[in-house]
Amino acid sequence: EKGNYRHFMAKEIAEQPDVVGHTLAHHLDMAKGRARIPEGIDFKKLDRIAFSACGTAYYAGLVARYWFEKLARIPVDIDIASEFRYREPPLKPGGLAILISQSGETADTLATLRHCKEQGMQIASVVNVTSSTIARESDAILPTLGGPEIGVASTKAFTCQLATLAALAVAAGKARGVLSDDDEQRLVASLVELPRLMAETLKLEPQIERIAKDLAKAQDALYLGRGTSFPIAMEGALKLKEISYIHAEGYAAGELKHGPIALVDEKMPVVVLAPYDTLFEKTVSNMQEVAARGGKVLLVTDPDGAKEAAGEFETLIVPKSYAFVTPMIYAIPMQLLAYHTAVFMGTDVDQPRNLAKSVTVE
Ligand code: F6R
Secondary structure, eight states, rough: TTTTOOHHHHHHHHHHHHHHHHHHHHHTTTTTTTEEOOOOGGGGGOOEEEEEEHHHHHHHHHHHHHHHHHHHHOEEEEEEEEHHHHHOOOOOOOOOEEEEEESSSOHHHHHHHHHHTTTTTTEEEEOOOOOOOHHHOOOOOOEEEOOOOOSSSSHHHHHHHHHHHHHHHHHHHHHHTSHHHHHHHHHHHOOOOOOOOHHHTTTTHHHHHHHHHTTTTOOOEEEETTTTTHHHHHHHHHHHHHHHOOOEEEEEEGGGTGGGGOSTTTOOOOEEOOSSTTTHHHHHHHHHHHHTTTTTTEEOOOHHHHHHHHHHHHEEEEOOGGGHHHHHHHHHHHHHHHHHHHHHHHSSSOOTTOOOOOOOOO
């Protein structure tokens, strides 16, 4: 039930510190500071991993690519399930395919699973519904412990997918000898701390509600990010499209000048996700390019980034965290922004037009 919440989506956004905590407790040995290695997967033997999924779950896979390549030095292929199947990529028997799906029933993701299986690949799936077809047909199940997600727009399922994949990337890095015991402990500690930081981030809701009032007047919006913030920008744009019906696009910040900047004028809100890291300066110069054309920047950053940008832009300040866990933190303002914009516009937040919770046709 919705309890005191106006919509299931609001409830599911608020539940995230808890359900991400449960999910992490499943995939980590918190007392020992280790990530658990799923039975049957030998990361040492693999020379690449193929990820596939649809929609929001695909964005979780895009974030995971950064983690697996950096922490486990394993090349990652990732494609949208509806493309993967027909692209005819050369697949290696014995290779690992990881499918990501909240419902575990998405037709394209299931068809990809079966295709990979026919090619002799080992199948692991990150699923929320563990009784689903995708779970049943997988060799290894990596459950997200999000509980039932009722709102059509995925929120808690997404951050639980990220939490699961983060833990798995650490396990892979350790198994492949890329991460030392110390590295593993440090990364696990940053995950253990995450639910508290997510709860902290939820406190931005009143400020986000005020910003959403303006965003509700926009016709289009751009979302920009670099590194793992790039898929989170795409997820932010998807959330806004889905429930407020405002056209939005997520772009890699570095791509701005290769096209989308032509769209920028006084009417264009530009949401910029920029944790204070080595790429921050580059993203600031992208923001200045937007501001110089009259575009309205909303900067989402941490206290150090806010200090550096020195009040030049409207700013949402999320808690400081290790770079590793920023995707799960920055996802929250994206969800709240879309949610409150949709509430202002009076759309059917939990049941947006034309969308179904589980897409069982191609
Ligand atoms: C977006 C959303 C969809 C799903 C996609 C995959 O908010 O909910 O994009 O993420 O349809 O669904 P699952 O994860 O059930 O395979």
